[in-house]
Amino acid sequence: MDWVLSMTYLWLKAGHIVFVIFWMAGLFMLPRYFVYHQEAAEGSPENALWLEREGRLLRIILWPALIVAWVLGLALAWQTGAFSQGWFHVKLAAVLALTAYHVWLSGYHKALGRGERSLSGKQLRMLNEVPGIAAALIVIMVVVRPF
Ligand code: HEM
Numbered sequence: 001m002d003w004v005l006s007m008t009y010l011w012l013k014a015g016h017i018v019f020v021i022f023w024m025a026g027l028f029m030l031p032r033y034f035v036y037h038q039e040a041a042e043g044s045p046e047n048a049l050w051l052e053r054e055g056r057l058l059r060i061i062l063w064p065a066l067i068v069a070w071v072l073g074l075a076l077a078w079q080t081g082a083f084s085q086g087w088f089h090v091k092l093a094a095v096l097a098l099t100a101y102h103v104w105l106s107g108y109h110k111a112l113g114r115g116e117r118s119l120s121g122k123q124l125r126m127l128n129e130v131p132g133i134a135a136a137l138i139v140i141m142v143v144v145r146p147f
Contacts, residue, residue, distance in 0.1 A: 009079055016072040023065035026057055027098070027131040030105050033057065034112065035121045042115055054109045066102055070095075086147030091138050098134045 036048035073095070082088040112117065119127070140146070 005079070009076070012072050012079065014074050016069060016076055019065050019072065022061055023069050023102075024131055024135055026062035026104070027083075027102060028058055028128065030054060030062065030109070031124045031128045034108065034119075035124050037112060038117050038121055038124075051109075051113055056108060056111070058106055062102065062106075066099065067138060070099075085145075087141045087145040090147065091141040094134045094137045094141070098131060101130050101134075123136040 033050060033054050037047065037054065040046035040050060077083055077088060108119075
């Protein structure tokens with residue numbers, strides 16, 4: 001029984017890390033797409049192409065990776081009793097912030113579809129620091145566990 005539980009834990013963790021990588025890759029790519037998208041003229045064929053690329057990235061990579069990373073992460077937390085540990089609370093706060101960022105990016109994509117371009121290329125490039133900072137904090141929490 002112990003063997004089954006430890007194998008389940010290892011497979012869950014491997015799957016969790018794989019889908020976190022997919023999720024993070026998508027989070028780094030999408031704002032870059034927005035920068036290139038906004039360089040295309042409104043209503044041009046290139047504009048339509050970027051909208052389609054962003055939609056595909058969200059549908060095929062970002063949303064499925066977010067869901068699977070969450071499901072496997074929560075299963076790991078349940079299996080290890082992480083819910084009562086300080087490092088996990090900080091990690092959870094950072095992951096919720098990343099999830100909110102993801103939802104905001106999805107909204108920005110829809111706004112681009114309506115022809116709204118509320119941020120400059122420079123602002124979008126700066127926003128691209130968000131997933132990197134959150135990922136560094138999360139990895140320190142899960143590996144170093146300072147609390
Ligand atoms: C989506 C919600 C998430 C939940 C609920 C969650 C939860 C967990 C839990 C409970 C563990 C197991 C820790 C242990 O072995 O005791 C874990 C491992 C891990 N998580 Fe997450 N996580 C999430 C997202 C993320 C994100 C966004 C990242 C990175 C950016 C990440 C990186 C990792 C890594 C690297 C490990 C392996 C740590 C190790 O044991 O060496 N997780 N996660």
